Amino acid sequence: MRGAQQTPGGGMENAEQTEVAVNGVNEANAGSGANAGGAAGHAEGRGRGDGRRGRDRGRDRDRDSGEKEFVEKLVKLNRTAKVVKGGRRFSFSALTVIGDRKGSVGYGFGKANDVSEAIRKSIDKAKRNMVKLPVKNGTIPHEVTGLFKASRVLLKPACSGTGIIAGGPVRAIMEAGGVTDVLSKSIGASSQYNVVKAAFDCISKLMDAKAIAQNRGKSLNELWG
Numbered sequence: 001m002r003g004a005q006q007t008p009g010g011g012m013e014n015a016e017q018t019e020v021a022v023n024g025v026n027e028a029n030a031g032s033g034a035n036a037g038g039a040a041g042h043a044e045g046r047g048r049g050d051g052r053r054g055r056d057r058g059r060d061r062d063r064d065s066g067e068k069e070f071v072e073k074l075v076k077l078n079r080t081a082k083v084v085k086g087g088r089r090f091s092f093s094a095l096t097v098i099g100d101r102k103g104s105v106g107y108g109f110g111k112a113n114d115v116s117e118a119i120r121k122s123i124d125k126a127k128r129n130m131v132k133l134p135v136k137n138g139t140i141p142h143e144v145t146g147l148f149k150a151s152r153v154l155l156k157p158a159c160s161g162t163g164i165i166a167g168g169p170v171r172a173i174m175e176a177g178g179v180t181d182v183l184s185k186s187i188g189a190s191s192q193y194n195v196v197k198a199a200f201d202c203i204s205k206l207m208d209a210k211a212i213a214q215n216r217g218k219s220l221n222e223l224w225g
Contacts, residue, residue, distance in 0.1 A: 095109050105176050140156075140179060165182065
């Protein structure tokens with residue numbers, strides 16, 4: 001009787017073990033399927049991400065190629081704070097000079113509550129205020145003096161190899177305009193905004209050899225060999 005009782009018990013235990021094993025296999029299969037699905041989704045997402053990254057990389061490349069047309073130089077970035085009831089509010093102002101290194105240069109001044117927005121505004125204004133800078137053999141055609149309020153800027157032509165002998169604002173303007181050799185001196189107030197205005201006053205007074213030769217009825221070689 002004891003042996004007969006053990007046989008059914010053993011059969012029940014075997015059945016339970018078999019059921020547990022089957023359930024474990026099913027759960028393992030389900031888990032592997034989920035892992036496979038997750039891996040596939042991850043691969044798909046990575047593929048999409050790579051595609052997006054590739055498209056973004058293409059946009060960045062186009063953006064860079066478009067921006068290489070102009071040289072942008074930040075002359076001054078200023079931060080101001082306004083004290084209010086809740087604390088302090090900050091605003092930023094940016095003075096920027098841009099040029100194509102081929103004789104065109106401009107400056108702009110922008111204000112915003114964010115640094116990048118202030119710089120963007122100044123660059124947009126600079127692009128709208130481009131002027132022509134006469135350049136002959138890497139230097140300016142003649143000596144000139146510009147004045148704006150208490151700032152005075154003196155520019156002199158220089159021989160090849162001299163370099164740009166100038167301070168920060170005037171150097172940025174000359175580099176953006178394509179001048180490689182020039183002598184300069186800033187006299188009076190050293191406010192960077194006033195110095196930039198005085199330097200652009202110099203540019204406005206520079207005479208273009210082609211225009212002068214045409215007005216005098218001579219060729220450019222006769223006027224300026």
